[in-house]
Amino acid sequence: EDQVTQSPEALRLQEGESSSLNCSYTVSGLRGLFWYRQDPGKGPEFLFTLYSAGEEKEKERLKATLTKKESFLHITAPKPEDSATYLCAVRGYNNDMRFGAGTRLTVKP
Amino acid sequence: ETGVTQSPTHLIKTRGQQVTLRCSSQSGHNTVSWYQQALGQGPQFIFQYYREEENGRGNFPPRFSGLQFPNYSSELNVNALELDDSALYLCASSWDLNTEAFFGQGTRLTVV
Numbered sequence: 001e002d003q004v005t006q007s008p009e010a011l012r013l014q015e016g017e018s019s020s021l022n023c024s025y026t027v028s029g030l031r032g033l034f035w036y037r038q039d040p041g042k043g044p045e046f047l048f049t050l051y052s053a054g055e056e057k058e059k060e061r062l063k064a065t066l067t068k069k070e071s072f073l074h075i076t077a078p079k080p081e082d083s084a085t086y087l088c089a090v091r092g093y094n095n096d097m098r099f100g101a102g103t104r105l106t107v108k109p
Numbered sequence: 110e111t112g113v114t115q116s117p118t119h120l121i122k123t124r125g126q127q128v129t130l131r132c133s134s135q136s137g138h139n140t141v142s143w144y145q146q147a148l149g150q151g152p153q154f155i156f157q158y159y160r161e162e163e164n165g166r167g168n169f170p171p172r173f174s175g176l177q178f179p180n181y182s183s184e185l186n187v188n189a190l191e192l193d194d195s196a197l198y199l200c201a202s203s204w205d206l207n208t209e210a211f212f213g214q215g216t217r218l219t220v221v
Contacts (some may be wrong), residue, residue: 004151
């Protein structure tokens with residue numbers, strides 16, 4: 001069965017303090033690994049799609065990387081507006097998107 | 110703005126009742142999927158439709174059913190509501206089966 005585990009569950013950073021979020025996964029035939037950002041009470045907002053090991057994507061202060069077993073979301077010099085829950089999901093051969101429980105990021109000014 | 114809209118935004122129902130939630134996908138998106146998200150958890154896959162046919166289903170009982178229409182709208186029906194059905198229900202659409210999904214803002218369902 002496809003599984004996604006995200007760590008840590010919660011992360012508190014000072015503004016400007018860079019860090020990384022981890023997403024470990026097992027999937028039967030990876031057809032995509034997805035990162036989303038979710039603000040309280042809202043739907044997830046798409047950030048990145050990664051399809052194969054070694055692939056990297058960047059957007060502003062965020063950079064996502066992928067290996068055969070895990071993905072990292074690196075946050076460089078975060079700002080308070082980066083505070084949100086970050087969700088990782090994988091899609092395998094059975095077509096459904098399996099989500100992790102998320103990492104709740106708080107960035108203090 | 111993702112172009113995916115859901116209605117209603119909030120809903121309160123009584124245990125045992127039936128509910129229909131609606132979603133309008135982005136034009137051109139052939140795939141729509143529905144998710145249930147409990148507080149503090151990641152979204153859980155309910156089912157997916159591709160060109161109006163059910164294409165995959167998660168571990169949800171048959172009282173959760175859906176439809177996708179040719180005009181890029183879809184609906185989620187839940188019969189015999191239980192207290193544990195209280196959650197945020199999310200609709201997501203994508204161009205096809207392998208591309209990223211774009212989510213609506215969700216419908217908050219409370220069962221009392």
